[in-house]
Amino acid sequence: MRCCKKIIKQLTQLFCTLMLCGTASLALAEGIEINKAEARLSEEGYLLSADFTIQLPTAVEDALKRGITLYFVSEFSVHRSRWYWIDSEIESYAQTTKLSYNTLTQQYRISRGGLYQSFPELKAALRTLGHQTAPAISSGLLEKSGGGYLARWSKKGSQVGAVVVMRLDLTQLPKPVQVSALTNDQWNLESTSYHWDINPDTSGGANSP
Numbered sequence: 001m002r003c004c005k006k007i008i009k010q011l012t013q014l015f016c017t018l019m020l021c022g023t024a025s026l027a028l029a030e031g032i033e034i035n036k037a038e039a040r041l042s043e044e045g046y047l048l049s050a051d052f053t054i055q056l057p058t059a060v061e062d063a064l065k066r067g068i069t070l071y072f073v074s075e076f077s078v079h080r081s082r083w084y085w086i087d088s089e090i091e092s093y094a095q096t097t098k099l100s101y102n103t104l105t106q107q108y109r110i111s112r113g114g115l116y117q118s119f120p121e122l123k124a125a126l127r128t129l130g131h132q133t134a135p136a137i138s139s140g141l142l143e144k145s146g147g148g149y150l151a152r153w154s155k156k157g158s159q160v161g162a163v164v165v166m167r168l169d170l171t172q173l174p175k176p177v178q179v180s181a182l183t184n185d186q187w188n189l190e191s192t193s194y195h196w197d198i199n200p201d202t203s204g205g206a207n208s209p
Contacts, residue, residue, distance in 0.1 A: 030057045031055060031057075031189055031190075032054050032168075032191040034050060034192065034209050035051045035130075035209070036207065036208045037049070037050040037051075037207050039196075039198045041139065042136065044138075045136035045140075045141075048076050048078070049132065049134070050076075050166070050194070051130055051131055052130040054126045054129060055126075056122070057189075058186065060168070064099065064122075065103075067101065068174065068177055070099045070173075071097075071099075071169040071173075072129060073094060073097075073166070073167055075093070075094045075163075075166075076094075076134040076162065076164050077163045078137055078141075078198070079162075080159060080160055090160070095134070096172075097129055099126075105118075106120070107120060108120075110128050160197070161196065161197050162197075164194050167189060167190035168187065168189035170187060
């Protein structure tokens with residue numbers, strides 16, 4: 001009898017532990033996390049892209065399903081490191097992507113500029129939303145100032161780097177929702193600012209955090 005009670009107690013403790021671990025995993029999954037970032041050299045110049053995993057908290061997803069459009073902003077920047085002074089920015093780019101839900105068709109929509117794409121499931125929409133790109137940056141901009149800087153720097157290790165970050169823009173929400181969002185941590189969706197080096201003598205290179 002005592003043995004049975006001991007086994008039941010151990011199983012109960014194990015169950016509680018698994019529940020806590022599951023809750024912690026769900027909490028960690030919510031938000032925006034960077035998975036990969038890269039800069040590829042093409043005929044047009046350097047193409048920057050990043051892949052994010054996006055998991056909407058309950059409050060944000062509920063608002064989306066009630067017809068509130070969400071605005072996500074991704075920001076790319078390329079800079080040159082200088083040991084004697086602060087980094088100098090070479091180029092920067094910001095893009096806004098809209099995520100909305102049509103209650104009549106029960107479809108999610110991703111809109112970028114004049115282009116849009118519809119999805120039957122939120123998971124698929126978030127996967128597409130998580131892939132962000134920037135217009136090509138001319139390689140001439142990186143090689144400017146002293147012609148051949150990149151060639152010399154590549155021998156020491158790249159001193160040209162890029163940064164990307166993605167966030168939910170609360171300022172574009174309807175005013176009543178903004179007030180609620182400012183007092184609710186679930187609406188504070190922003191990835192960490194991720195930095196990686198651009199290797200000047202390669203046609204591509206992916207970086208994972």
